[in-house]
Amino acid sequence: MIKFLDLHKINKPFETDFQLKFQQFLDKGWYILGNEVQQFEADFASFCNSKYCVGVGNGLDALVLIFKAYIELGYLQKGDEVIVPANTYIASILAVLQADLIPVLVEPKLETYNINPDLIEAKITSNTKAILPVHLYGQICEMDIIIEIALKHNLLIVEDAAQAHGASYSFQSQSQFTDKNLSTNELSVRADSRTQAFSFYPGKNLGCLGDGGAVVTNDLQLAETIKKLRNYGSEKKYYNELQGVNSRLDELQAAFLNIKLPFLIKENNTRRNIAKRFLNEINNPKIVLPFWDGTHNHVFHLFVIRTENRDELKSYLSSKGIETMIHYPIPPHKQRAMKDWNHLSFPITEKIHNEVLSLPLNGVLTDDEVSKIIKVLNGWTS
Numbered sequence: 422m423i424k425f426l427d428l429h430k431i432n433k434p435f436e437t438d439f440q441l442k443f444q445q446f447l448d449k450g451w452y453i454l455g456n457e458v459q460q461f462e463a464d465f466a467s468f469c470n471s472k473y474c475v476g477v478g479n480g481l482d483a484l485v486l487i488f489k490a491y492i493e494l495g496y497l498q499k500g501d502e503v504i505v506p507a508n509t510y511i512a513s514i515l516a517v518l519q520a521d522l523i524p525v526l527v528e529p530k531l532e533t534y535n536i537n538p539d540l541i542e543a544k545i546t547s548n549t550k551a552i553l554p555v556h557l558y559g560q561i562c563e564m565d566i567i568i569e570i571a572l573k574h575n576l577l578i579v580e581d582a583a584q585a586h587g588a589s590y591s592f593q594s595q596s597q598f599t600d601k602n603l604s605t606n607e608l609s610v611r612a613d614s615r616t617q618a619f620s621f622y623p624g625k626n627l628g629c630l631g632d633g634g635a636v637v638t639n640d641l642q643l644a645e646t647i648k649k650l651r652n653y654g655s656e657k658k659y660y661n662e663l664q665g666v667n668s669r670l671d672e673l674q675a676a677f678l679n680i681k682l683p684f685l686i687k688e689n690n691t692r693r694n695i696a697k698r699f700l701n702e703i704n705n706p707k708i709v710l711p712f713w714d715g716t717h718n719h720v721f722h723l724f725v726i727r728t729e730n731r732d733e734l735k736s737y738l739s740s741k742g743i744e745t746m747i748h749y750p751i752p753p754h755k756q757r758a759m760k761d762w763n764h765l766s767f768p769i770t771e772k773i774h775n776e777v778l779s780l781p782l783n784g785v786l787t788d789d790e791v792s793k794i795i796k797v798l799n800g801w802t803s
């Protein structure tokens with residue numbers, strides 16, 4: 422049986438180090454916001470080529486706190502509209518709602534599954550203040566176009582990078598997005614102040630042994646505000662400057678992440694190499710493979726194929742001992758939680774949700790397992 426994701430196997434190589442760290446943690450007796458969180462924040466900021474990282478409770482909170490901080494700083498107001506992809510994990514949309522902002526859905530491109538930049542401008546109104554690109558499955562959105570739109574309409578960009586640790590986008594021209602015509606109020610759309618939300622949920626490319634998240638940014642004001650907000654709005658104990666929340670990256674989870682972070686590049690390379698094999702060797706005409714032309718650094722959080730007979734393929738693979746998953750079976754606008762949206766129609770999003778299937782892909786999959794998956798897929802005739 423090839424499991425979709427064997428978390429025990431993924432974390433096994435780190436067990437001795439985890440145990441050692443846990444003993445040190447016990448000996449020290451410091452449980453909240455200590456050296457481990459501090460070290461992780463420094464190292465993860467540098468891993469992301471960014472200036473600041475603030476560890477928070479989870480990926481959802483990372484997004485919510487970015488929006489709340491922009492509200493505190495006066496860049497956003499309650500009721501402002503945020504452009505979000507219709508095709509995403511519901512957390513992206515819930516984050517906008519939890520910050521009292523209004524999500525405006527935009528269809529994806531069928532090829533990339535990511536937001537279609539060509540459809541964004543039609544959804545921009547005088548109330549639009551931000552774009553939330555979600556780098557789904559580990560592939561960065563078309564950021565050059567998105568940044569251009571944001572600059573033109575004076576919008577913030579908040580990236581949901583919960584599936585994209587280590588992914589990057591090769592800009593055609595570095596100088597294209599410098600701050601030539603921008604006042605400091607518009608600082609945040611600059612390419613060099615990229616603000617990203619990460620999740621370290623166990624199944625992500627960098628996962629801890631529980632919940633965890635982080636905000637990464639070059640915007641000092643934003644980082645400082647989120648640092649307060651995550652900790653009851655306080656910098657100095659019992660002095661509360663803002664109405665904050667309790668959403669701190671757990672010290673023990675940070676300790677585990679410090680052990681795993683140095684291996685993230687290797688994990689991503691392994692994933693990319695398996696993805697290359699899938700892309701080169703799966704040749705069943707009934708199966709649509711994910712688009713990747715190699716230009717940008719895709720980290721293949723998920724390898725998502727598409728077929729009209731998705732449910733049939735899923736049970737066929739299961740009968741051959743290959744476990745798969747669906748990311749995701751129901752689009753956000755059709756979820757019961759989003760009753761007001763249920764009547765809306767986003768045909769490309771709906772088609773994707775009806776046809777996608779995620780193959781096993783992670784750092785502990787063996788060559789033989791990869792070969793078996795390819796062989797079984799190529800042998801499928803529906």
Ligand SMILES: *Cc1c(COP(=O)(O)O)cnc(C)c1O
Pocket residue numbers: 479480481482509510512513555581583584619620621622632633634
């Ligand atoms: C996992 C995920 C989140 C939320 O992260 P949590 O840590 O589970 O809160 C947000 N957006 C996307 C796209 C995700 O995949």
